[in-house]
Amino acid sequence: MKHIYIIGVGLIGGSISKDIKKLNPEITIHGIDKNDSHLEEAISLNLIDEKATFEDLYKADLVIVSIPVDATEILLPSILDNVSDDALVIDSGSTKASICKAVENHPKRRNFLATHPIAGTEFSGPKAAIEGLFENKTNIICEVEKTAFKLHERALTIFKIMGMNIRYMNPEAHDKHIAYVSHLSHISAFMLGKTVIEKEKNERDIFDLAGSGFASTVRLAKSSPNMWTPIFKQNKTNVIETLDEYISNLTKFKEYMEADKFDDIFNDMENINHIKDILNGIA
Amino acid sequence: MKHIYIIGVGLIGGSISKDIKKLNPEITIHGIDKNDSHLEEAISLNLIDEKATFEDLYKADLVIVSIPVDATEILLPSILDNVSDDALVIDSGSTKASICKAVENHPKRRNFLATHPIAGTEFSGPKAAIEGLFENKTNIICEVEKTAFKLHERALTIFKIMGMNIRYMNPEAHDKHIAYVSHLSHISAFMLGKTVIEKEKNERDIFDLAGSGFASTVRLAKSSPNMWTPIFKQNKTNVIETLDEYISNLTKFKEYMEADKFDDIFNDMENINHIKDILNGIA
Numbered sequence: 197m198k199h200i201y202i203i204g205v206g207l208i209g210g211s212i213s214k215d216i217k218k219l220n221p222e223i224t225i226h227g228i229d230k231n232d233s234h235l236e237e238a239i240s241l242n243l244i245d246e247k248a249t250f251e252d253l254y255k256a257d258l259v260i261v262s263i264p265v266d267a268t269e270i271l272l273p274s275i276l277d278n279v280s281d282d283a284l285v286i287d288s289g290s291t292k293a294s295i296c297k298a299v300e301n302h303p304k305r306r307n308f309l310a311t312h313p314i315a316g317t318e319f320s321g322p323k324a325a326i327e328g329l330f331e332n333k334t335n336i337i338c339e340v341e342k343t344a345f346k347l348h349e350r351a352l353t354i355f356k357i358m359g360m361n362i363r364y365m366n367p368e369a370h371d372k373h374i375a376y377v378s379h380l381s382h383i384s385a386f387m388l389g390k391t392v393i394e395k396e397k398n399e400r401d402i403f404d405l406a407g408s409g410f411a412s413t414v415r416l417a418k419s420s421p422n423m424w425t426p427i428f429k430q431n432k433t434n435v436i437e438t439l440d441e442y443i444s445n446l447t448k449f450k451e452y453m454e455a456d457k458f459d460d461i462f463n464d465m466e467n468i469n470h471i472k473d474i475l476n477g478i479a
Numbered sequence: 480m481k482h483i484y485i486i487g488v489g490l491i492g493g494s495i496s497k498d499i500k501k502l503n504p505e506i507t508i509h510g511i512d513k514n515d516s517h518l519e520e521a522i523s524l525n526l527i528d529e530k531a532t533f534e535d536l537y538k539a540d541l542v543i544v545s546i547p548v549d550a551t552e553i554l555l556p557s558i559l560d561n562v563s564d565d566a567l568v569i570d571s572g573s574t575k576a577s578i579c580k581a582v583e584n585h586p587k588r589r590n591f592l593a594t595h596p597i598a599g600t601e602f603s604g605p606k607a608a609i610e611g612l613f614e615n616k617t618n619i620i621c622e623v624e625k626t627a628f629k630l631h632e633r634a635l636t637i638f639k640i641m642g643m644n645i646r647y648m649n650p651e652a653h654d655k656h657i658a659y660v661s662h663l664s665h666i667s668a669f670m671l672g673k674t675v676i677e678k679e680k681n682e683r684d685i686f687d688l689a690g691s692g693f694a695s696t697v698r699l700a701k702s703s704p705n706m707w708t709p710i711f712k713q714n715k716t717n718v719i720e721t722l723d724e725y726i727s728n729l730t731k732f733k734e735y736m737e738a739d740k741f742d743d744i745f746n747d748m749e750n751i752n753h754i755k756d757i758l759n760g761i762a
Contacts, residue, residue: 314690334687363687376675377689381696384671387728389754390747391721392659394728399757404617404646406660407597411758412695413664418755421748429741438674439733443726445670445677450722458712464673465704471672472701474682475694 197257197350201248203228203275205238207316208288209262210325213243215358218327226252237322253278258286258350265289266426269298276304284347286311290378291430292338292367306344309351312336312370313360314378318418331359336374338367375434380442382416382424383435389417480540480633484531486511486558488521490599491571492545493608496526498641501610509535520605536561541569541633548572549709552581559587567630569594573657574713575621575650592634593621595653596643597661601701614642619657621650658717663725665699665707666718672700 200216202209205227213225227244229235238244253259256279261268268289275285276299285308289295296310315333317324335355340348355362365373392414396402428435452460483499485492488510496508510527512518521527536542539562544551551572558568559582568591572578579593598616600607618638623631638645648656675697679685711718735743 314688316690316692318692333690336688361687373679373684373688376678377685377693380674381671381693383729383732384667385696386748386751387725387732388664388667389751390728391663391725393751393754393757395659395721395724396656401656402660402757404644405597405619405656406758407599407616409599409601409699410660410664412698413668414754414758415695416692417748417751418758419748419752421745421752424748425741425745428736428744429739432736432739436733436736438678439729439736441678442670442674443729443733445673446666446722446726446729449666449670450719450726453711453715453719453722456712456715458708461711462704462708465669465700465702465707468669468672468676468700469702469704471676471697474676474685475689475697475701 197223199224199226199255200258200260201226201228201253201256202244202260202262203271204261204263204267205229205234205243205322205325206262207320207324207326207329208313209260210238210241210243210322211315211327211329212260212262212288212358213238214325214327215330216354217242219357226256234322241322241325243322243325250274250278253283254280256280256283258284258354261285261287261289264423264426265291265295265430269294269430272299272308273302276302276307279304279307281307283307284309284350286351288313290374290427292336292370294430296339296367305342307347309340309343309348310338310367311351312338312374318415320420320423328359330355333360334363335360336363336365336370338365338370340364371431372434375431375438379427379431379435380438382419383428383439384442385414385416386419389414480506482507482509482538483541483543484509484511484536484539485527485543485545486554487544487546487550488512488517488526488605488608489545490603490607490609490612491596492543493521493524493526493605494598494610494612495543495545495571495641496521497608497610498613499637500525502640509539517605524605524608526605526608533557533561536566537563539563539566541567541637544568544570544572547706547709548574548578548713552577552713555582555591556585559585559590562587562590564590566590567592567633569634571596573661573710575619575653577713579622579650588625589627590630592623592626592631593650594634595619595621595657601698603703603706611642613638616643617646618643619646619648619653621648621653623647654714655717658714658721662710662714662718663721665702666711666722667725668697668699669702672697 225244226248235247313335508527509531518530596618
């Protein structure tokens with residue numbers, strides 16, 4: 197591999213770039229981004245070596261697509277149109293069914309590997325890129341059987357170097373599971389932020405009274421609407437299901453409180469404490 | 480000050496003890512706890528110098544009450560009964576109205592200072608105690624006018640040494656504000672944990688798929704039910720109000736999704752992003 201093209205040089209694309217540059221400085225990393233100031237920033241941060249355009253993609257050994265999922269769905273077919281028969285194209289979107297569907301009949305479907313590296317922060321843009329972001333994180337690969345074996349192997353080599361653990365899953369199962377463990381967390385945090393901001397008109401009060409607990413629970417409410425609106429749109433059915441169950445659990449909790457059933461609340465919380473053991477080691 | 484008694488040598492009591500021991504090693508710290516193994520642990524961790532009982536409280540210059548709020552409400556009157564006229568008694572509970580009410584007519588009301596240091600972690604017990612936990616954190620003091628001036632001054636000296644910022648508030652305002660910025664966060668996290676655990680019967684799936692985002696949003700679901708059930712009980716009316724508004728915001732979000740109003744979702748999230756600026760510096 198000599199030429200890697202990163203489409204979208206933000207948190208994910210930039211972090212992948214950092215890892216690759218560190219591990220193999222001989223590779224030339226080309227950046228493509230609709231926002232030219234991001235490209236300039238990415239060059240000055242040494243995330244990419246040079247700017248490029250979609251027309252250059254025929255030179256790519258590897259293309260990493262790390263843009264919002266709606267843009268991926270739209271652009272992926274023409275990205276595949278532009279690459280050579282030997283190129284590998286990887287996406288990193290937080291939804292998989294719509295993206296896989298967008299290229300299911302593409303003549304170069306075998307050049308594409310659908311992945312979702314479960315890593316990130318609440319920040320975005322080139323400055324948010326972090327070295328080692330993917331170490332010990334899970335990378336979900338979907339529809340591996342549709343990717344050429346040789347290209348799949350090339351991807352695994354890179355993921356291994358980045359320290360990722362691989363899990364294979366079909367796109368529908370991915371979208372259903374991830375709605376619970378990721379998408380719902382974001383809505384929960386956004387709505388917590390909204391509820392507090394609406395109530396506490398005096399921002400000094402929020403600042404003074406909020407402890408690290410609130411800061412942690414609301415952290416994801418800092419996330420980019422550009423990134424997250426299309427995720428909710430593409431995963432609409434699953435996300436609505438998670439919201440139904442979350443709202444129903446909150447309503448039950450409220451009803452326990454109204455009925456002074458604090459023993460039930462205690463037992464509920466004690467059972468949920470089990471999340472400690474499940475999460476041990478994630479942090 | 481020579482003799483400090485800490486009632487409840489867990490996360491809060493133990494952390495206060497660590498700070499005091501560091502800043503003034505000549506003070507003797509006595510521990511009282513209904514759980515004798517906590518006392519033994521606190522001694523071996525050097526959080527306290529010796530075990531004590533309620534009968535010893537007449538020797539105290541300062542008593543710190545750091546036990547669940549229901550126990551504080553019940554025990555505070557007899558703690559005040561037992562201390563000398565010159566002793567200062569401080570609580571650290573996450574609710575203030577019920578606790579202040581429990582001693583409003585106590586002959587030694589002037590010996591009591593109602594406080595809520597906004598600091599903590601999701602862990603509990605002596606092992607959870609941390610040095611410097613209170614540095615740069617807010618300490619809310621309620622009904623300061625009911626505490627003897629001299630004793631209030633003694634408290635401020637300690638809080639200053641611990642690095643805390645003071646805010647004065649009446650108990651009702653405290654309970655109303657804190658329901659939003661603290662109590663609701665806990666319920667939001669607990670119910671998120673519940674929703675995910677109920678759905679993902681295969682715990683390996685939660686572990687593999689959960690990123691740092693889920694871990695952060697659900698973190699408070701590790702909190703102690705012994706501590707939190709009485710808080711919800713004492714602050715019932717306010718907490719129910721926050722739940723009503725949180726559920727209503729979640730329901731509106733869901734309705735936007737069902738109606739494909741993704742522009743409204745985008746705008747909502749963009750406004751909520753403002754929490755970034757408000758929280759800056761809390762972390």
